[in-house]
Amino acid sequence: MAREIRRIGVIGAGTMGTGIAQAFAASSFSVVLRDIAQPALDHGVATVKNSLGRLVAREKMTQDDSDAALARIAATTAIEELRDCDVVVEAVLEKFEVKKAVIADLERVCGPETIFASNTSSISLTRIAATSQHPGRVIGMHFFNPVPMMQLVEVIRALQTSDEVCAAVVALVGTIGKQARVSRDSYGFVVNRVLVPMINEAINCVYENVAKPEDVDSMMKLGAAHPMGPLSLGDLIGLDIVLNVMETLYEGFNDPKFRPSPLLRQMCDAGYLGRKSGRGFFEYPAKS
16 A cells, blocks of 8 residues: 655755755645754755745745745744654655754654655765664665755665555655656766766866866766766866765775875865855855
8 A cells, every 4th residue: 555645854954854844845745844954944945935935936836826835834943743644754864864963853752654755965874773672763864965856866775665655655756746757876976986986087187287177077067968967067067075075985886986086075175065155176166
């Protein structure tokens, strides 16, 4: 019997969490957005409101639908508010210990039927699932930024994930107008395992003075038909996130082909993280 999913919990009111909350709310799901900090929640709700407003301005959504979607999001700092959720998606810091703590908190308040989904971009789902009292309900739902626009959701099966939970999540992805593609648990899964090492190698081309950043990007756009150059994409993702994924791949596979570029580490040490810091391989002036 198929699960009926009506209420979605989202943990983490950052860029990914707010995008995930918006995607579900715009598809008529009730959403509980939880963060430990009220300022983060306030900023997250404002972000969703602004994003919906842009869709209205582009005539992709009516004002009434925008208002209704925003009204479906309940923001809270209380973990207890997630108790009635059918699915909870965590989009917290990409650190195993942080995700382990989230699972422990959820185990206290949610029933055994609640699906726990992680938006992790590279951490082993099998390892995350092992921290749950009911590991069969743990699965990966890896969304891509910007969530409202991007069509793919990587659904990652932990070794323990049940067939029922996987089928329910694949169906859920379809109800929000996105496409699910399922992979087995492996470091970086599919997209980041292919994409992030390419970005890392583009950084090495700059590090080794093979070409300037703008020329590396231009060559990949002109010669490989990429809509965005790899260095610009790294800046968009966040160079700290790129480094985090590379470190996970390097440590997980123990293969030198995944060694992070020394320049990538230096950029992160300097605080040059890309768009979010105003400077990465390119500069991003603050909007007035």
